[in-house]
Amino acid sequence: MATFVKQQRLLDPQLLLLNAGDDFIGTEWDRKAGLDAPAAFMNLLAPDAMTVGNHEWDKGLSALKQYLDAQDNKDVLAANIDFHGHEIRHKIKPYVVKQVKGKKVCILGLTTMYGLPGSRQMGPLKIQEPYSAGRQALKSMEGQGCHATVLLSHLGYTSDLVAASALPGLDLIIGGHSHSFLWPDPDSPPAFYISNEAESGSEHDSTWGPYPTYVHNKGRDVPVVQASWGSRYMGKLVLNFKPEAEGGKLAGIKSEVFLLGGPKSEAHVPEDEEALQEIQKWRKW
Ligand SMILES: [Zn+2]
Numbered sequence: 325m326a327t328f329v330k331q332q333r334l335l336d337p338q339l340l341l342l343n344a345g346d347d348f349i350g351t352e353w354d355r356k357a358g359l360d361a362p363a364a365f366m367n368l369l370a371p372d373a374m375t376v377g378n379h380e381w382d383k384g385l386s387a388l389k390q391y392l393d394a395q396d397n398k399d400v401l402a403a404n405i406d407f408h409g410h411e412i413r414h415k416i417k418p419y420v421v422k423q424v425k426g427k428k429v430c431i432l433g434l435t436t437m438y439g440l441p442g443s444r445q446m447g448p449l450k451i452q453e454p455y456s457a458g459r460q461a462l463k464s465m466e467g468q469g470c471h472a473t474v475l476l477s478h479l480g481y482t483s484d485l486v487a488a489s490a491l492p493g494l495d496l497i498i499g500g501h502s503h504s505f506l507w508p509d510p511d512s513p514p515a516f517y518i519s520n521e522a523e524s525g526s527e528h529d530s531t532w533g534p535y536p537t538y539v540h541n542k543g544r545d546v547p548v549v550q551a552s553w554g555s556r557y558m559g560k561l562v563l564n565f566k567p568e569a570e571g572g573k574l575a576g577i578k579s580e581v582f583l584l585g586g587p588k589s590e591a592h593v594p595e596d597e598e599a600l601q602e603i604q605k606w607r608k609w
Pocket residue numbers: 346377378379439478500501502
């Protein structure tokens with residue numbers, strides 16, 4: 325992933341790298357090295373924005389705050405949290421407006437109400453129903469002059485499809501949480517998936533739909549994307565805008581998916597030297 329991100333940043337230093345959440349649970353790293361290691365890895369990738377996954381709460385609010393504090397210049401987004409005054413509210417905002425090449429890209433975050441830990445970890449926080457919170461946030465974004473409005477979602481693919489038709493004004497949804505394997509031609513997934521014995525019979529073997537999946541909403545088609553789990557592949561979206569004389573808003577997207585290598589992948593991506601050094605530094609076992 326580090327190699328791919330660096331290659332893409334060389335091609336376009338202004339690209340936005342977006343992270344749909346669930347950063348640090350599910351690998352040996354959080355169990356054996358704590359959260360400082362994933363924070364260091366994330367600093368290396370340096371995403372421009374992330375939304376909060378349900379697993380971000382697993383280790384409690386002070387651990388999450390520490391994790392977020394350890395990272396530079398990243399906007400953490402979720403519009404459907406009632407913080408009840410907890411100080412973590414200073415780290416998480418509903419949306420952000422990014423200026424890219426003269427265009428305002430507005431990114432709204434929403435997180436799931438499901439798969440949450442108990443009140444010991446969540447403290448006073450309550451996750452609100454995402455669609456009405458999303459609608460409210462989109463309303464408050466109306467005066468921002470957004471050329472493109474993106475939902476960075478941790479709701480899961482099926483809920484993203486609902487959001488695409490239920491939330492007015494969304495141009496694009498980038499999702500996570502459900503580990504949904506989407507592929508441009510869902511009937512011809514890459515060999516990486518069909519030949520990987522370790523994953524055989526798991527939910528990750530079959531495609532959930534096309535990449536992107538288009539959802540019709542009031543005369544427009546809203547693309548919904550998600551990139552499975554565990555850095556199997558990454559999506560690249562190029563946003564095309566209408567001429568300024570016609571309002572300059574998003575006209576459409578061009579999408580590509582890139583396999584990121586791995587032992588059984590059909591696509592080889594060389595490992596990044598800097599990332600390998602960071603891994604060596606933190607691996608104490
Ligand atoms: Zn999740």
